[in-house]
Amino acid sequence: MAFPDIQSFMRLLEERGELVRVSVPVSRELEITEIADRLVKSGGPAVLFENVVGSDFPLVIGLMGTRERTALALGVSDLDDLAAKIRHLIDLKGSGGLGGLLGNVGKLRDAMNLPPRRVRSGPAQEVIWRGDEVDLDKLPILKCWPQDGGPFVTLPLVITKDPETGERNMGMYRMQVMSKTVTGMHWQRHKTGTKHLEKAKRLGQRLEVAVALGGDPALIYAATAPLPPVPGLDEFAVAGYLRGQRYPIMKGVTVDLDVPANAEFILEGYVDPQEDWAMEGPFGDHTGFYTLPDLYPRFHVTAVTMRERPVYPATIVGRPPMEDAYLIEASERLFLPAAQLILPEIVDYHMPPAGVAHNLVFVSIKKTYPGQAYKVANGLFGLGQMMFAKVIVVVDEDVTVNDFVDVWREVVEKAVPGRDTLTTRGPTDVLDHSSRGWGYGGKLIIDATTKLPEEVGSGVSSREEQGHDRAGESLFTPSPVADLPNFDGVLAQRQTPDGYWYVALDKTRPGQARELAEAFAAHPAASGVRHLLIGDEQTDVGNAQDLWWTILNNIDPERDVWTLSSVGSGLLAWDGARKLPEEGFVREWPPKIEMTPEVQGRVEARWHLYGLPEKWR
Incomplete structure (x- = not known):
């Protein structure tokens, strides 16, 4: 199923009970985040906030906040169908005479939906702000988390063009609002936007930029997808293939860039590569930790175009699971056939x-x-x-x-x-x-x-000499212990039935995690354990997902994962505790994202006013 825009997708979700409206006034500063965070973690619906304080525009969030909604947005009954869809396209028949060639017709027809379709005008340019009319404060842009450096545009489709080749690119890069007409542009060093900016600098010219908000859900997804560098394959092409029809694009009003004709808003402007970069951040990021302040380019907004009655789309990122988990899963399914080709x-x-x-x-x-x-x-x-x-x-x-x-x-x-x-x-x-x-x-x-x-x-040179196909090695069998060992700084610990030991460590001195690991390896309890997982002082050892999230964020495997001899058959210790300057870690260690108790209490007290069921609270 193809959706002309996000508003048509919203209507379908509402018909299915997958979108609810909140009509009472809500704050764009933290309150919407707390509501949306609770909903995505409880499998709740998308929400249309019709009355955002300080803005005349409604805000929708959580459109792809479940696996099922993401599949619906991309036109499949299940995300696993994406792999089959791509495998069908790339498995062209190259032999078999006329029958083989005719077998490709349907696939080639699908491929014809890849190039976008140019139109003269579209809903995204029904209203135009220029000059002094441009005011980003009028949009309901969210301040998501307490330590964020300001409001951030969180679902932008950032469009640039290679200054030399003219090749289009669209990516999703967060944008911190710095004034009524200026935002940061979070182009990391590996991103295509950075490469386009570097080329513009060499050529001595500004880089034109357009930022679309909305479009149909397939395009929003495509902006997040890690596309391979294939000529002619861009985000408009991916959206066109997923939606089964060529994607409508038009020229910007003040920039020579192709923009989605069915977007809700489009911000037009430029980045000047000769200009000093601005300090951007902190930002509560998809890692679940704050990204600390750093220098990034400035995006100057010279015009804003929009529908007559637009809806501002947003998302939040933070501690998993979040909405981005389902976009990541969609990319897994979409690119599995390509990985299998290689x-x-x-x-x-x-x-x-x-x-x-x-x-x-x-x-x-x-x-x-x-x-x-x-x-x-x-x-x-x-x-x-x-x-x-x-x-x-x-x-x-x-x-x-x-x-x-x-x-x-x-x-x-x-x-x-x-x-x-x-x-x-x-x-x-x-x-x-x-x-x-x-x-x-x-x-x-x-x-x-x-x-x-x-x-x-084994020293055996071949499987035939061994006499069987597998080595016949006995599997490791975990064994529980009756009493948990007591080590310095351990706030909480738990042994699992499957051979793991979870630890929350209050680290106060250099080398403390290593001391703990070595002491544990020598303890009789290690005989039934293969992995010692050391989290930080905030880790919930009763929650495996929280523990692994902490450890995977907090390790450099070469430095922080150790193989130790133990009273068992060897131990792998994972040091997911905070790293200290005395240990040679010179960068500032970021905090985990947490909402303030004040905002949590406010949302708790107002939940009945939002009209949302208790099961999503």
Whole structure:
């Protein structure tokens, strides 16, 4: 199903009970975030806030806040159907005579929906602000979290054009409002927008920019998708293929850029590469931690166009799960066939919400030879934005990769610390606050596949000489202990039945986590444990997702994951505690995102006024 715009999608959601209206006045500063955060974590509906204090425009949030709504937005019954849709397109028949050629007709017709369709005008230009009329404060732009540096545009479709080739790009980059006509532009060093700006600087010219808010949901998704560098494939093309018809675009009013004709708002302007960059942030980011202030380019808004009755679309990011988890899952499904073209042994892969996209990847493979798990993991590190992956866990083909507990159980049973773990280095997400350098750090591969004889140091030269297909190695069996050991600084701890020990550590001195790990490895309790997971003082050891989220954010695997000899069969210790300057960590350690008790209390007290059911509270 194709949606002309987000308002038509909103109407369908409302008919299905998946969108509710809140008519009482709400604040764009923190209150909407607290409401939306509760709803997305409880599987609640999208919300249309009809009365945002200080703005004449309504705000909608959570349009793709569940797996089901995301699938509906992208025109499929289930997100798994995206992989089949792409596999159908790329599996063109190259033989078989006339019958084979005719078999491609339907696929070629689908491919024809890729190029956008140019129109003379569209709803997004029904109202135009120019000059002194431009005032971003009139839009209901959210201040999402207490320590944010200001209001941020959180769902922008940022459009630029290569100054030399004319190639279009659209990306989603947060934008901090700095004045009525200026925002920051969070172009990170690996992003295409940065490359376009660098070219404009070399040519001595400004870079024109257009920012669309809205469009149809497929385009909003496409702006987040990590597209491969294929000529002619851009975000408009992806949206056109997903919606089954060519996407309508038109020229901007004051910029020579193609913009979506069905957007709600479009901000037009420029970035001057000769201008000093502005300090942007902090920002409560998708990692669940604040991104600390840094310098980024300024975007000058020279015109705003909009519908006669527009709706401002927004999202929030923060501690998982959030709405972006479903957009990430959509990208998984969409690009699985492409990954399988390059690495055909891949059966499936998944990026769990606890890993906030890049921090953790589970991949299952059809294994036929020794070392294949490392081959696949290293191959993934070379695929587009997968280069930012921090921890890759490889399992057998019969393991369900989106079963978080089952995968970590496989790790305990089949991955011997040291023998089946490998650290390396490479690019990291610039939002990774724990890496050894900005955008550069350690990575970890865990081979949790069933081992072949050559992989266990048996000394047998072939499987035939061994007499069977597998090494016959006995699996590690976790064993519980009656009493928990008492170590300095441990605020809470828990042993799981599947071979993990969870710890919340109040770290007060350098090297404390390492001391804890070594003491634990020598303790009898370690005999039934393969992984010691050390979180920070805020970690909830009763919540595995919270613990893994903390640890994956707080480690550079080369520095913070240690293989230790223990009274058992070896121990892998994960140091997810805060790193100190005395330990050589020179950057400031960011805080976790938390809402203020005052705002939480206000929302709690007003919940009945919003008209929202108690089950989503």
